[in-house]
Amino acid sequence: MSYNIAVIPGDGIGPEIVREAQKVLDAAGKKYGFELKYTEVLMGGASIDVHGVPLTDEAIATAKASDAVLMGSIGGDAKTSPWYKLAPNLRPEAGLLKIRKELNLFANLRPAYLYEELKEACPLRDDIIGDGFDMMIMRELTGGLYFGERHTTEENGVRKAVDTLSYDENEIRRIAVRGFDIARKRRHKVTSVDKANVLDSSRLWRSVVEDVAKDYPDVTLEHMLVDNCAMQLVRDPKQFDVILTENMFGDILSDEASMVTGSIGMLSSASLNETKFGLYEPSHGSAPDIAGKDLANPIATILSAAMMLRFSLDLDEAADAIEAAVKQVLKDGYRTGDIMSEGCTKVGTVQMGDLIAERV
Numbered sequence: 348m349s350y351n352i353a354v355i356p357g358d359g360i361g362p363e364i365v366r367e368a369q370k371v372l373d374a375a376g377k378k379y380g381f382e383l384k385y386t387e388v389l390m391g392g393a394s395i396d397v398h399g400v401p402l403t404d405e406a407i408a409t410a411k412a413s414d415a416v417l418m419g420s421i422g423g424d425a426k427t428s429p430w431y432k433l434a435p436n437l438r439p440e441a442g443l444l445k446i447r448k449e450l451n452l453f454a455n456l457r458p459a460y461l462y463e464e465l466k467e468a469c470p471l472r473d474d475i476i477g478d479g480f481d482m483m484i485m486r487e488l489t490g491g492l493y494f495g496e497r498h499t500t501e502e503n504g505v506r507k508a509v510d511t512l513s514y515d516e517n518e519i520r521r522i523a524v525r526g527f528d529i530a531r532k533r534r535h536k537v538t539s540v541d542k543a544n545v546l547d548s549s550r551l552w553r554s555v556v557e558d559v560a561k562d563y564p565d566v567t568l569e570h571m572l573v574d575n576c577a578m579q580l581v582r583d584p585k586q587f588d589v590i591l592t593e594n595m596f597g598d599i600l601s602d603e604a605s606m607v608t609g610s611i612g613m614l615s616s617a618s619l620n621e622t623k624f625g626l627y628e629p630s631h632g633s634a635p636d637i638a639g640k641d642l643a644n645p646i647a648t649i650l651s652a653a654m655m656l657r658f659s660l661d662l663d664e665a666a667d668a669i670e671a672a673v674k675q676v677l678k679d680g681y682r683t684g685d686i687m688s689e690g691c692t693k694v695g696t697v698q699m700g701d702l703i704a705e706r707v
């Protein structure tokens with residue numbers, strides 16, 4: 348079998364980590380008898396450099412025509428990047444938001460799982476870690492503050508900026524259904540996170556989620572305010588199975604959750620629409636501080652590639668093999684700098700990719 352994959356290397360560490368993911372995918376293809384045909388697509392700063400915009404219509408068309416999209420990360424260094432001096436719509440990040448909207452990728456799955464082997468890299472106390480934890484953050488990805496009306500004005504020399512947080516019930520229902528469906532395949536618990544003590548949009552969120560829950564009597568639903576959730580994530584992460592939340596809260600909570608799994612370099616993600624199509628990218632950014640130095644952890648991207656095989660291409664066996672290879676490399680004591688602990692062997696981005704590909 349052969350599949351068409353649009354590849355967006357992006358900016359900063361993006362090209363480095365995507366290269367390693369492709370290496371691992373190709374090893375899996377060889378072993379399990381499939382071929383991935385890659386078409387490179389420019390997005391973010393890489394696209395601004397060439398086309399003057401962060402995402403072209405042609406790039407969107409290429410992504411749409413593919414079986415799935417594999418992405419590195421986009422974004423520049425605010426201190427050195429010329430993009431930041433340009434108009435806001437020329438920001439590299441605008442390309443990412445545009446592709447999410449254009450492809451209707453409303454469901455963002457961010458699994459935060461503590462590998463047995465990475466307990467040493469987890470900043471939490473042993474009694475909090477216990478037997479480890481395993482949660483799925485279900486982040487709504489095409490609504491809320493990111494896509495609400497916004498403008499900046501100036502009146503009498505005073506500048507004012509407005510962002511709008513808006514959701515309609517259909518947007519909430521479809522992500523809630525995804526969350527409950529996933530909970531059914533896991534430990535049957537959904538924690539819906541909102542700010543219903545303040546925000547109207549959160550009160551609507553809570554009411555729609557409760558409605559959806561009626562169709563899932565086998566799944567326990569609890570509501571949690573977002574500030575409490577941020578605290579509970581470090582106090583007792585074991586309590587969470589599926590965290591269901593809106594766009595901005597999910598962005599912030601997933602970075603926090605990543606750190607309790609050892610590093611942001613471990614957190615993969617899948618962004619899905621109503622079909623089998625998806626965009627797969629690590630949850631972290633372009634890390635300009637370590638770009639081009641062979642320091643980036645490619646595991647989040649490699650695990651995202653495994654999700655691509657599983658969700659979009661139905662290549663479950665190959666996905667299992669990649670996940671097992673990651674676990675084995677960690678068991679064998681290899682670590683990139685971000686997850687390094689005593690007694691382990693420090694490796695760079697490329698060697699980590701080689702080691703995982705070998706074990707596939």
Ligand SMILES: NC(=O)c1ccc[n+]([C@@H]2O[C@H](COP(=O)([O-])OP(=O)(O)OC[C@H]3O[C@@H](n4cnc5c(N)ncnc54)[C@H](O)[C@@H]3O)[C@@H](O)[C@H]2O)c1
Nearest residue numbers: 420421422423611612630631632633634636637643644685
């Ligand atoms: N999905 C995306 O493409 C995405 C996500 C987040 C941020 N960004 C963009 O990335 C740029 C930098 O943002 P930031 O610095 O706030 O966040 P970041 O995630 O890029 O980096 C935060 C910190 O984590 C470290 N880090 C990130 N990924 C790592 C990896 N794989 N291995 C080892 N260390 C890693 C970085 O070195 C840095 O110290 C910004 O332009 C931002 O908008 C893009």
Ligand SMILES: CC(C)[C@H](C(=O)O)[C@@H](O)C(=O)O
Nearest residue numbers: 422440443444598630631632
């Ligand atoms: C780069 C940025 C727009 C993006 C987001 O906020 O969604 C990133 O932080 C992420 O988590 O994918």
Ligand SMILES: [Mg+2]
Nearest residue numbers: 598599602630
């Ligand atoms: Mg983020």
